[in-house]
Amino acid sequence: MLKALTSTCCSHTSFGANVQRHVTFGDLTSPLLRVLRGQNRKSPYVFRRFFCSDSTDGSEPVDPEVKRVELSEDEAVADSKASSAIVSTAFRPEDYLTVIALPLPHRPLFPGFYMPIYVKDPKLLAALVESRKRQAPYAGAFLLKEEEGTDGSELEKNMYELKGKDLFNRLHEVGTLAQITSIQGDQVFLIGHRRLRITEMVSEDPLTVKVDHIKEKPYDKDDDILKATSFEVISTLRDVLKSSPLWRDHAQTYTQHIGDFTYPRVADFGAAISGGNKLQCQQVLEELDVHKRLQLTLELVKKEMEISKIQESIAKAIEEKISGEQRRYLLNEQLKAIKKELGLETDDKTALSDKFRERLDPKKEKIPPHVLQVIEEELTKLQLLEASSSEFNVTRNYLDWLTALPWGEYSDENFNVIQAHKILDEDHYGLTDVKERILEFIAVGKLRGTSQGKIICLSGPPGVGKTSIGRSIARALNRKFYRFSVGGLSDVAEIKGHRRTYIGAMPGKMVQCLKSVGTANPLVLIDEIDKLGRGHAGDPASAMLELLDPEQNANFLDHYLDVPIDLSKVLFVCTANVLETIPGPLLDRMEVISIAGYITDEKMHIARDYLEKMTREACGIKPEQVEVTDSALLALIENYCREAGVRNLQKQIEKIYRKIALQLVRQGAVGVQLQPDELKAKSGSVSNETVIVEGSDNTAEAEIVVDSASDQNPNSTDQSGTSEDTLEAEKIHESETLEKVLIDKSNLDDFVGKPVFHAERIYDQTPVGVVMGLAWTSMGGSTLYIETSQVEQGEGKGALNLTGQLGDVMKESAQIAYTVARAILLEKDPENPFFTNTKIHLHVPAGATPKDGPSAGCTMITSLLSLALNKPVAKDLAMTGEVTLTRRILPIGGVKEKTIAARRSDVKRIVFPEANRRDYDELAPNVKEGIEVHFVDDYRQIFELAF
Ligand SMILES: Nc1ncnc2c1ncn2[C@@H]1O[C@H](COP(=O)(O)OP(=O)(O)OP(=O)(O)O)[C@@H](O)[C@H]1O
Numbered sequence: 046m047l048k049a050l051t052s053t054c055c056s057h058t059s060f061g062a063n064v065q066r067h068v069t070f071g072d073l074t075s076p077l078l079r080v081l082r083g084q085n086r087k088s089p090y091v092f093r094r095f096f097c098s099d100s101t102d103g104s105e106p107v108d109p110e111v112k113r114v115e116l117s118e119d120e121a122v123a124d125s126k127a128s129s130a131i132v133s134t135a136f137r138p139e140d141y142l143t144v145i146a147l148p149l150p151h152r153p154l155f156p157g158f159y160m161p162i163y164v165k166d167p168k169l170l171a172a173l174v175e176s177r178k179r180q181a182p183y184a185g186a187f188l189l190k191e192e193e194g195t196d197g198s199e200l201e202k203n204m205y206e207l208k209g210k211d212l213f214n215r216l217h218e219v220g221t222l223a224q225i226t227s228i229q230g231d232q233v234f235l236i237g238h239r240r241l242r243i244t245e246m247v248s249e250d251p252l253t254v255k256v257d258h259i260k261e262k263p264y265d266k267d268d269d270i271l272k273a274t275s276f277e278v279i280s281t282l283r284d285v286l287k288s289s290p291l292w293r294d295h296a297q298t299y300t301q302h303i304g305d306f307t308y309p310r311v312a313d314f315g316a317a318i319s320g321g322n323k324l325q326c327q328q329v330l331e332e333l334d335v336h337k338r339l340q341l342t343l344e345l346v347k348k349e350m351e352i353s354k355i356q357e358s359i360a361k362a363i364e365e366k367i368s369g370e371q372r373r374y375l376l377n378e379q380l381k382a383i384k385k386e387l388g389l390e391t392d393d394k395t396a397l398s399d400k401f402r403e404r405l406d407p408k409k410e411k412i413p414p415h416v417l418q419v420i421e422e423e424l425t426k427l428q429l430l431e432a433s434s435s436e437f438n439v440t441r442n443y444l445d446w447l448t449a450l451p452w453g454e455y456s457d458e459n460f461n462v463i464q465a466h467k468i469l470d471e472d473h474y475g476l477t478d479v480k481e482r483i484l485e486f487i488a489v490g491k492l493r494g495t496s497q498g499k500i501i502c503l504s505g506p507p508g509v510g511k512t513s514i515g516r517s518i519a520r521a522l523n524r525k526f527y528r529f530s531v532g533g534l535s536d537v538a539e540i541k542g543h544r545r546t547y548i549g550a551m552p553g554k555m556v557q558c559l560k561s562v563g564t565a566n567p568l569v570l571i572d573e574i575d576k577l578g579r580g581h582a583g584d585p586a587s588a589m590l591e592l593l594d595p596e597q598n599a600n601f602l603d604h605y606l607d608v609p610i611d612l613s614k615v616l617f618v619c620t621a622n623v624l625e626t627i628p629g630p631l632l633d634r635m636e637v638i639s640i641a642g643y644i645t646d647e648k649m650h651i652a653r654d655y656l657e658k659m660t661r662e663a664c665g666i667k668p669e670q671v672e673v674t675d676s677a678l679l680a681l682i683e684n685y686c687r688e689a690g691v692r693n694l695q696k697q698i699e700k701i702y703r704k705i706a707l708q709l710v711r712q713g714a715v716g717v718q719l720q721p722d723e724l725k726a727k728s729g730s731v732s733n734e735t736v737i738v739e740g741s742d743n744t745a746e747a748e749i750v751v752d753s754a755s756d757q758n759p760n761s762t763d764q765s766g767t768s769e770d771t772l773e774a775e776k777i778h779e780s781e782t783l784e785k786v787l788i789d790k791s792n793l794d795d796f797v798g799k800p801v802f803h804a805e806r807i808y809d810q811t812p813v814g815v816v817m818g819l820a821w822t823s824m825g826g827s828t829l830y831i832e833t834s835q836v837e838q839g840e841g842k843g844a845l846n847l848t849g850q851l852g853d854v855m856k857e858s859a860q861i862a863y864t865v866a867r868a869i870l871l872e873k874d875p876e877n878p879f880f881t882n883t884k885i886h887l888h889v890p891a892g893a894t895p896k897d898g899p900s901a902g903c904t905m906i907t908s909l910l911s912l913a914l915n916k917p918v919a920k921d922l923a924m925t926g927e928v929t930l931t932r933r934i935l936p937i938g939g940v941k942e943k944t945i946a947a948r949r950s951d952v953k954r955i956v957f958p959e960a961n962r963r964d965y966d967e968l969a970p971n972v973k974e975g976i977e978v979h980f981v982d983d984y985r986q987i988f989e990l991a992f
Contacts, residue, residue: 150189150204156310164232209246218331221239241259262333264335411454474647482636515618516570519568528569537583559610574631599611670709670785672785816830816904816922821900828947828952849896
């Protein structure tokens with residue numbers, strides 16, 4: 046603040062430096078003292094330059110030497126010439142009664158102080174230069190009055206535009222006689238001398254005014270009040286200056302001598318360096334009563350003191366804030382050191398080691414010795430490493446994994462076959478093969494006393510419950526369940542882990558599994574094993590082999606862990622949609638259980654007993670609120686969800702129940718809305734407010750109104766009766782309005798839309814040349830037609846065209862069929878030249894679906910013969926079987942799927958190869974129901990059946 050204050054006296058930094066040079070208080074100490082005491086009359090300029098009290102008194106003439114010191118060397122030379130011609134008495138300040146008026150924008154100039162100003166008006170500047178040359182270096186400095194409604198910045202701008210009378214009117218009457226010490230460019234340096242008062246204007250441009258020199262009113266130097274006030278000003282100034290380190294030196298110099306100043310000087314000095322605004326300063330300047338002036342100054346410096354205190358406290362607060370953090374850090378460090386010294390706390394490393402040892406201790410007996418050894422070595426290494434090194438982190442993470450694994454921890458297995466059976470039945474309908482296999486596994490475990498790790502592979506179309514049965518098996522065996530999908534997995538590191546040297550290295554899935562389940566005998570479900578990716582670095586299939594092979598996995602080596610772990614107690618269950626894509630060696634180690642898909646009857650059971658129940662609970666609907674009829678369910682299965690699995694069926698059921706939930710909530714909303722009406726009828730004591738809300742749609746609002754009715758009269762028994770009635774009414778109403786939602790075949794459309802599934806059966810009566818075959822895909826079995834048609838006829842035009850996105854095997858199969866059909870026709874009707882003279886087109890719809898495989902061989906022959914003989918084939922007959930050139934029928938795959946598909950398409954008779962008789966015999970009776978199967982090993986038998 047003081048810096049700012051002082052710079053107001055010399056408000057330009059460039060000039061500030063100048064001032065510093067002139068006003069070096071340390072240097073001036075003795076001359077100033079002497080001048081103030083009137084001892085050194087020879088060189089009064091030093092004093093005058095700083096504090097011109099003698100000149101302002103009017104007792105001291107200005108020495109021409111004063112000027113010489115202030116001028117530059119050139120000016121001094123010129124000046125010396127000029128001065129020789131002018132009488133020195135011409136420079137007495139009190140002789141100046143007409144002066145050029147200089148406007149001051151910011152602060153008044155106090156006697157004894159420097160002030161640089163800029164003079165932008167060239168005429169004025171020229172006049173000042175001229176007057177200096179004429180040995181009359183004095184002007185009047187007057188503070189400019191502020192125009193109403195303007196701020197300071199505009200004042201300076203406008204100042205240069207003010208001229209003559211306007212300027213005159215804007216000047217404060219009282220100002221200072223200012224000596225022009227030097228002029229550099231448009232910068233003029235002034236020293237204040239004595240107070241002036243404007244009496245009249247003399248000329249306009251530059252503004253020249255007549256002035257009176259004014260003096261303070263006489264005062265008694267020994268007046269105690271005056272003395273006390275001035276001392277108070279001095280002591281306050283001393284305090285202010287002391288608290289500001291920047292001005293401490295100056296303060297010392299000043300305060301040493303300030304006692305020698307006259308009272309008016311002390312007042313002027315205090316006001317000049319204070320931070321008072323320009324009007325306050327002007328007030329001090331205008332005040333001629335010394336006591337009053339001192340009081341005004343005292344006010345200003347006291348204020349300065351307060352500001353200085355605030356400044357100090359702000360600085361202190363900030364300093365404290367910054368150093369606080371640092372202090373806390375240091376204290377913390379000290380605290381740590383002290384604690385360590387006293388043995389109260391160990392350092393990070395020891396704490397870490399202790400944590401790991403704590404983990405190890407309870408299972409130390411079960412940990413294999415070689416693993417224990419590695420752990421001990423690593424723990425020792427941890428102590429030797431620098432805590433901030435990367436190696437330390439690697440070792441810490443490694444130890445974390447090693448100690449977190451469930452070494453020798455097993456969950457108590459369930460060997461109770463009956464209980465396991467119950468659990469399996471609870472979760473899934475049917476799936477007898479799978480369930481039987483699991484029960485066998487449990488039985489063996491019970492007899493042996495321990496269970497073994499095994500690999501079961503569940504294969505089948507999507508949505509038949511492969512994944513969910515895996516979870517159910519874990520529940521039945523009381524093992525922890527962990528599932529991970531290897532579909533598209535191409536990085537071996539996912540299975541075997543990264544080597545520890547890599548940044549961000551992680552162990553493989555199996556180690557992660559063991560850590561997360563916390564037991565060494567979980568059930569691990571490896572999903573989508575048929576979609577295992579082909580790795581660019583390493584072969585994931587081989588890694589899987591190591592993981593799954595019971596011979597190898599007792600010592601499974603994870604790259605990260607680097608110590609063998611025993612996975613032989615883990616039960617692996619894999620799922621796959623097709624077996625073909627599973628790598629041979631892997632498949633060889635698995636026990637495959639295929640789940641073929643469900644027939645309508647099974648789907649009905651699953652929907653009724655499992656999916657519906659599950660969905661109903663998930664939607665929060667009570668069994669009595671809804672009824673889905675058998676016919677609706679049947680229609681849903683037959684017309685909407687004809688695929689092998691039940692996932693789509695589940696989705697449709699969920700759709701139905703969501704719609705029911707919405708319907709119920711809507712009904713409920715209507716019910717509560719009507720409530721106030723009912724209450725009115727019942728109790729007749731509902732306030733008017735209720736009536737207002739009658740018919741409102743907003744349930745919440747209606748409820749609030751009823752509440753407020755009871756609030757109004759809390760003690761009334763009538764009212765409490767009303768709230769009970771409310772609940773009662775709610776219940777009655779709910780049961781009345783919430784009608785049971787009935788879903789029947791007729792309104793099924795409203796819930797699930799129109800059927801999307803059109804019958805696979807294109808023809809009601811198969812025309813000539815069209816025969817139904819049976820196919821099998823990863824989505825399950827399906828029926829498909831083989832169509833043949835005649836393109837053109839002519840001598841020797843016999844040929845065969847194939848369409849329908851057939852694969853190579855199927856194309857070859859068609860060629861074989863063509864040959865066999867020709868041979869058979871030759872046998873049956875030697876005269877018939879059909880194949881020789883007819884170009885035939887064979888197509889397999891739908892054209893957009895790629896098809897392959899040899900199993901449509903016998904269907905193709907039948908189709909070609911039907912066309913050649915111009916005889917349609919029985920409509921309820923479907924066939925499948927690969928044919929050799931010698932007409933033998935070879936076995937096919939997917940007997941169950943094909944049977945199910947045939948039943949879906951209302952086929953009554955199926956032709957299967959004789960070699961598949963065993964597969965068929967194994968099918969559950971409900972799958973075979975209503976089907977007449979013919980097993981054939983030669984095409985001739987099919988010919989008899991078809992025609
Ligand atoms: N036999 C069944 N009894 C009861 N629910 C079943 C049965 N089969 C399947 N589900 C139900 O069908 C849904 C789909 O089953 P899941 O997800 O296990 O099929 P998935 O065979 O694993 O299919 P994907 O091959 O696509 O993985 C599950 O909610 C499951 O509960």
